[in-house]
Amino acid sequence: MKTIIQLHEVEKQFGQQTVIPPLSLAIAEGEFLTLLGPSGCGKTTLLRMIAGFEQPTSGEILLDGQPISQVPPYKRDMNMVFQHYALFPHMTVEENILFGLKMKKVPAAEQQHRLEEVLQLTRLGELRRRMPRQLSGGQQQRVAIARAIINNPKVLLLDEPLGALDYQLRKNLQLELKNLQKNLGITFIYVTHDQEEAMAMSDRIAVMNRGVIEQLGTPQEIYLRPKSLFVATFIGENNLFRHRDAILAVRPEKVKVYKMASGGEQPRRTGRIADIVFLGSLRKIFIQLEAEETTVLAHENGDADPVWQIGERVGLGWAAEDEVTLPC
Amino acid sequence: MLSRTRWLSVPALLWLAFFFLIPLLLVIALSFLERGTYGQVVYAFTLNNYSRIADPLYGEVLLETLAVSLLTTFLTLLIGYPLAYHIARLERGWQHTWLLLVMMPFWINFLVRSYAWVVILRSQGVINTLLLSLGLIDQPLSLLYNSAAVLLGMVYALLPFMVLPVYVSLEQLDRRKLEAAYDLGASPWRAFWHITLPLTKSGVVTGSILVFVSSIGMFVVPDVMGGAKSALIGNVIQNQFLSARDWPFGSALSIVLMLLSVMLIFLYFRAIRVQEREGREER
Numbered sequence: 001m002k003t004i005i006q007l008h009e010v011e012k013q014f015g016q017q018t019v020i021p022p023l024s025l026a027i028a029e030g031e032f033l034t035l036l037g038p039s040g041c042g043k044t045t046l047l048r049m050i051a052g053f054e055q056p057t058s059g060e061i062l063l064d065g066q067p068i069s070q071v072p073p074y075k076r077d078m079n080m081v082f083q084h085y086a087l088f089p090h091m092t093v094e095e096n097i098l099f100g101l102k103m104k105k106v107p108a109a110e111q112q113h114r115l116e117e118v119l120q121l122t123r124l125g126e127l128r129r130r131m132p133r134q135l136s137g138g139q140q141q142r143v144a145i146a147r148a149i150i151n152n153p154k155v156l157l158l159d160e161p162l163g164a165l166d167y168q169l170r171k172n173l174q175l176e177l178k179n180l181q182k183n184l185g186i187t188f189i190y191v192t193h194d195q196e197e198a199m200a201m202s203d204r205i206a207v208m209n210r211g212v213i214e215q216l217g218t219p220q221e222i223y224l225r226p227k228s229l230f231v232a233t234f235i236g237e238n239n240l241f242r243h244r245d246a247i248l249a250v251r252p253e254k255v256k257v258y259k260m261a262s263g264g265e266q267p268r269r270t271g272r273i274a275d276i277v278f279l280g281s282l283r284k285i286f287i288q289l290e291a292e293e294t295t296v297l298a299h300e301n302g303d304a305d306p307v308w309q310i311g312e313r314v315g316l317g318w319a320a321e322d323e324v325t326l327p328c
Numbered sequence: 329m330l331s332r333t334r335w336l337s338v339p340a341l342l343w344l345a346f347f348f349l350i351p352l353l354l355v356i357a358l359s360f361l362e363r364g365t366y367g368q369v370v371y372a373f374t375l376n377n378y379s380r381i382a383d384p385l386y387g388e389v390l391l392e393t394l395a396v397s398l399l400t401t402f403l404t405l406l407i408g409y410p411l412a413y414h415i416a417r418l419e420r421g422w423q424h425t426w427l428l429l430v431m432m433p434f435w436i437n438f439l440v441r442s443y444a445w446v447v448i449l450r451s452q453g454v455i456n457t458l459l460l461s462l463g464l465i466d467q468p469l470s471l472l473y474n475s476a477a478v479l480l481g482m483v484y485a486l487l488p489f490m491v492l493p494v495y496v497s498l499e500q501l502d503r504r505k506l507e508a509a510y511d512l513g514a515s516p517w518r519a520f521w522h523i524t525l526p527l528t529k530s531g532v533v534t535g536s537i538l539v540f541v542s543s544i545g546m547f548v549v550p551d552v553m554g555g556a557k558s559a560l561i562g563n564v565i566q567n568q569f570l571s572a573r574d575w576p577f578g579s580a581l582s583i584v585l586m587l588l589s590v591m592l593i594f595l596y597f598r599a600i601r602v603q604e605r606e607g608r609e610e611r
């Protein structure tokens with residue numbers, strides 16, 4: 001696959017503080033790549049450097065093989081969807097969407113043609129004469145996306161575009177965005193701190209912590225084979241066990257809880273049931289270990305009959321292939 | 329909630345009623361009365377004061393005043409907007425320093441500052457002395473007592489009234505909207521024209537009205553820096569009250585001036601609203 005964006009040893013310092021130590025990353029054409037990390041991990045700074053709003057302290061960014069560090073943002077062939085949309089409050093929906101084409105002096109007929117296309121794609125046709133303040137959050141978000149994609153950018157940068165929306169709407173828009181990306185074939189670079197969102201949408205996820213990409217891989221790789229303690233704990237829930245000089249990570253859904261009386265299999269750990277939480281599709285069982293100061297979380301199918309008593313002594317086990325060994 | 333906080337406006341309303349509304353009504357009443365032989369007010373109804381204003385002499389002064397005021401507004405905008413823009417782009421600490429500098433002239437009495445200009449501009453003043461001693465001129469330039477000097481003084485005096493509101497609106501401008509414009513291919517200049525300027529219009533409107541209204545009634549600057557030739561309507565009104573002792577006529581002039589200002593501000597607002605609507609419909 002062709003590389004559309006290449007970050008080469010890109011470094012960013014604000015004053016004396018290094019926000020991003022030299023970092024390299026290749027992003028393939030047409031891919032949905034997510035930069036995932038807690039706030040302050042440098043993901044937005046990285047995105048803003050790609051967009052051209054921040055200058056790398058050193059290193060080079062290549063777009064389609066061309067270095068762009070010296071290219072101002074208004075000449076870069078990519079567009080951004082801003083965190084709080086940054087719609088122009090004094091323009092109608094239509095004027096907002098057309099702004100980019102107007103700036104590039106695209107012929108009026110073509111402007112109209114593309115406008116209709118994008119309005120249909122984002123289902124904004126009926127709202128075209130409204131002002132941004134007359135729109136709901138979800139509608140504003142669609143205008144922000146329409147305003148960006150009408151320019152047919154090579155790359156679309158999205159900075160927590162769903163961050164300001166409520167949970168249900170976010171779920172729906174995640175799928176919509178993913179489909180949009182597939183249909184348009186535009187490369188998406190998506191910044192979020194929401195791991196669920198990243199898992200649901202991305203082809204690849206770059207998990208960032210303190211300016212460093214801790215792991216780059218498919219959602220599956222990231223979830224099943226985390227390479228660092230940070231990734232193991234940031235993505236999903238995980239149980240950590242100390243094992244000689246290393247740490248073992250086991251996902252709650254991989255932990256099996258045994259009755260101590262049943263005998264047979266030798267449990268890997270023993271403990272007492274501390275709490276049980278019913279969440280519908282699954283039941284969370286918290287087990288206080290006897291040998292360690294650790295509480296282990298195990299998942300059980302929600303429709304299984306509840307057989308556990310609080311305080312009951314149980315054994316814990318898991319398959320060897322389900323444990324991930326991490327360096328301390 | 330409303331009924332409880334409503335009381336907070338009472339001091340201001342009382343103040344305005346006693347020191348603005350009642351004097352205004354007195355001035356209106358006065359403008360329909362006659363002047364006695366010795367400058368006292370005679371309580372007899374007349375429209376004479378208003379018909380006197382029709383005299384081309386006053387019309388000329390009024391036109392001159394309007395021209396100077398409009399020009400002052402335009403120049404303060406031309407100088408003040410870039411200054412406000414510069415300040416709004418500075419770091420917090422520097423912003424405060426610059427704003428302090430902009431407001432510093434207010435600490436010194438206005439009359440004193442006007443005379444300071446006289447010291448600078450007169451024939452034996454700072455500029456002329458310097459140019460003469462450098463041999464660049466052999467006759468002192470007449471920098472004072474003309475319309476240009478009046479304009480200079482007005483712009484100097486009223487600049488802060490433009491800078492402050494424009495600064496406030498620039499300060500409130502969301503930088504991300506500008507970034508969005510750059511992102512969509514707008515050069516810095518076009519982003520300014522399409523985004524910054526329209527979004528700071530409220531500051532420009534407020535500043536323009538403050539400057540215009542202040543300059544239309546200004547009499548100290550033309551008095552001190554303009555000399556006898558460059559009298560504006562403010563000076564004429566001042567003279568009616570102080571030297572000519574014709575309070576009814578002075579009142580009539582004040583009322584006309586006030587109506588004129590209100591009318592112009594109204595037209596200004598309407599022009600802006602029309603422009604806004606056209607801007608929306610154009611595609």
